[in-house]
Amino acid sequence: MIITCALCKKVYDIPEERLRLQGSSVAFYCQACGNLIEIKLPGKGADGPPPKDSLVSGDALKKRILMTVEDLPPMPQVAQKARQVIANERSSFRDLARIIETDQAIATRVLKMANSSYYGLVSKVTSIQHAAALLGMKTLNDLLIFACAGTLLEQELLGYGLMTGDLWKHSLATAGCARSLAAKKRPHITDDAFTTGLIHDCGKIILDPYIAERHDRFMAFLEPEGTSFLDAEKELLGFDHAEIASEVCRKWHIPENMTLAIQAHHKPSLAGGDELAHIVHAADAIALMTGIGSGIDGMKYEIDVAVMESLELNSNEIGLHMASALEFVEEALELY
Ligand SMILES: [Fe+2]
Ligand SMILES: [Fe+2]
Known part of the structure; x- marks a missing residue:
């Protein structure tokens, strides 16, 4: 129908x-x-x-949300397919180009970024295949992830009180911080840390309309000092944005390690000792400390003590990672 x-x-x-x-x-x-x-x-x-679902919460609401999400074209699919192409040694630039060109809006954005001064190409590239040949598969894939995530995360989230671009900036800060943290502490997962950091809050996009509809109740809940949006989601919806995001990521066939890290980004103990989950949790908290795109409750989250210990993080280092996150946001916004 x-x-x-x-x-x-x-x-x-x-x-x-x-x-x-x-x-x-x-x-x-x-x-x-x-x-x-x-x-x-x-x-x-x-x-x-x-009945409008303003009174529905818990499993009934989750079921309704997941039903709606199922009918969405899974936006990150183009990125997922590209990942498979790159992992296959026999793939060519042409194979990668063919995947990216299945989504013209994304392809256009990738080309625009490839032609930005950041990459310093001497002549203008007009096709994805040409860009892949000049920049290499890895760089092109980074541009693709950027283009996909940006399209998804740029939007205004009225329920969360986030203006256009706020969630994108916070996601960039988390990605940049996850990358610098991983490079220092767990270099073998640097790429996954970056990508997961970029999409860790995608659950907010899914929940935003439901929060907007319950605006008065959320605002009343958030009034006492110390309460966060995360607490409000759990209390008023029956689940939080990390939980719904993990269910959606499984539907979208996002790799399980990334899905688990997204699910556990506010509660790393859920992921046991998983190192990607630890990195993303710490990166998210550090990104929130920068205040960039954090919305109204940015300062209400801290790094879990067990994560601080397992990553052997100290406050000096946190300051350095905050600085590199800010630097990355600036660089990325210019590029995007
Ligand atoms: Fe989050
Ligand atoms: Fe976040």
């Missing part, structure tokens, strides 16, 4: 059998603009639209 968002005109193609599992009517939030889309299914009883 083709469903079009009345507000932004985004089109969803959802199998009718699945819609019917939900009853005589279906309601979900448009992932592009957050509008509540309600449809009455033809041939079903006239028992009115489903």
Whole structure:
């Protein structure tokens, strides 16, 4: 069944059998603009639209969110496929270009970045294949991850009180910090640390419309000093952005080590002694300390003591990683 968002005109193609599992009517939030889309299914009883989910929380809300997410084109798929192509020694520049060109908006952005002064190419590149040949597969893949993540993370998140670009800056700070931390402490996971840092808060994009709808309740919950958005998510929705992100990442076939690190980024004990989870947790907390793109509760998170010990981190080093995160954000924004 083709469903079009009345507000932004985004089109969803959802199998009718699945819609019917939900009853005589279906309601979900448009992932592009957050509008509540309600449809009455033809041939079903006239028992009115489903109740708005303002009172729903816990498993019922999670089920509804996951159902909506399932119908999204999995945006990072192009990045995932590119990862597989690069991992295959027999792949050519052409194979990589073919994958990237499946998404024209992303391909255009990649080309734009490849042509930026940062890479200092003498002549302008006009095709992805040409860019791959000049910059190499690894650099092109970095640009691709950037382009994918930026498209997703740039948007304004009204529920969280984040302006356009805030989450992107925080994600860049976390990625830059995860990379510098990993390079120093766990060099073999530097690339994964960077990518995971970049997408660690993708759950916020998913939850934002549901938080926006419960704006008054969230604001009332956040009033007492010391309460954070994370506490509010758990209390008012029944789960937090890290938990929903991990479920979505599994649907999107993000590698399990990265999914686990995303799931545990606010509670590293969930991941046992996993080193990627430790790096991403510390990088997120350090990025929040910089105050960049942190929103209203940036200063309410600390580095877990067990993570401080396992990474042998001290306050001097934290200062240095904060500085390198800030430097990276500046550099990345210029490039992007
Ligand atoms: Fe987070
Ligand atoms: Fe974060």
